[in-house]
Amino acid sequence: MKDITAYNHLITYSIIFFFLNSFLLPHGLLYTTFLTPVMIYYLYKKDKLKYPIFGLLIILIPMPFQIYGGVDLTSYLLSNIIIFTVVIFMITTFFLGKANIGVFDRIFRKALLINSILVIVALIIVPFSSIRGILWYDEILTAGVEVIPRLKLFTYEASYYSMIMMPIFLYFLLRVLYGIEQHSMLILIAVVVPIFLSLSFGVMGALLISFLFVTIVLWSKVPNSMKQFVILGGSALTLLLFALLFIWPDNPVYFRIENIIDGKDTSAMGRLFYSFMFAKDLILNSSILFGIGAGQVKIVAHDMIVNHYQYHGQITEIVRIPNSMAEILAVYGIYGFALKLVLEIYLFMKFKVYNNTYSLVLFTFIFIYQFTGSYITNSAEVAIWAFVFTLKFDEFKLTSPDLLSN
Secondary structure, eight states: OHHHHHHHHHHHHHHIIIIITTTTSOTTOOHHHHTHHHHHHHHHHTTOTHHHHHHHHHHHTTHHHHHHHOOOHHHHHHHHHHHHHHHHHHHHHHHHHHHOGGGHHHHHHHHHHHHHHHHHHHHHHTTOHHHHTTTEEEEEOSTTSOEEEEEOTTSSOHHHHHHHTHHHHHHHHHHHHTTOOTTHHHHHHHHHHHHHHHTOHHHHHHHHHHHHHHHHHTTTTSOHHHHHHHHHHHHHHHHHHHIIIIIOOSSHHHHHHHHHHHTOOHHHHIIIIIHHHHHHHHHHTSOTTTOSOTTOHHHHSHHHHHHHHTOOGGGGGSOOOSSHHHHHHHHHHHHHHHHHHHHHHHHHHHTTGGGBHHHHHHHHHHHHHTTTSOOTTOHHHHHHHHHHTTOOOGGGBOSSSOGGGO
């Protein structure tokens, strides 16, 4: 009975996280934030409070230098509290994953089923503009292109939706490629269609690069179906891009690439390049070592970021640098930037991520994506990091007991 109760709690927690975390809440606020006291109690019961204390220490170290450099104190303290709740969420997710690895197949299946039902509903309501906004995010993809609906379900934005579902999508995609999933074609449709409908090019690009990288590195260890997937998928993508660019140039992809080259589309270059330029300018005027401090980007660089990235509506109230590592650099300087990378590499080695295909693809994906999108308090990113180091599914273990020993 105790195990059933724990499983039901975990299912509830998972459904809130994957589907309802921001539903009907102001932009930037999450239900998991309100659950922070429950998470602290869970960590206390498991005798794991030393980990959030360590996280708090990391946040506290640069505080004297940041406050001395000058901050808006109200925004600074509130933002640091929010960052600490995200740290607690990541640590809690890590230990929940570690303690319940055996039930995550069931959890992921329930989540995929719920997601598939919601996608079907979303497709039905596409023609009805009055209610489409519940599950879709209307966006001008680039200059010269009409508004295109992007799938977001109950999240606040399409890229966040595709990112938060990535651990589930990747799990089932690998099971199909490994030939261990029943109804593989149906599962493949349930995985691929939502990612495509989200039109999250950054997420899709990071996933494709991750698959390519891991397949090449583990060429002798991954199944032939995974090699074929990469070869055929890469060939199909190349042919598709050729057709979109040269045979049928009157399409949104062509217009976006053209606008990026002409400097009219600030989204791609803004995330990959200008985000780090903004971060560099901010810390040069404050502290290179410790950054400008939490909650200061929206004050110091509000107009610059809103105008450059052409933010509009409610999103102008939650101004961020749309690149996780660039925002870390701006907020915490070299200290935060270097520490994050060191921790990622340390945990990669400690938990032998390289000996599990699922973990390695997921690690590569989120490692790449943090340099191309996301933001410091992105619950989807921190959850993926927690999953990388805990969800080492047995079916994806590599044949060698230790890849690096070969």
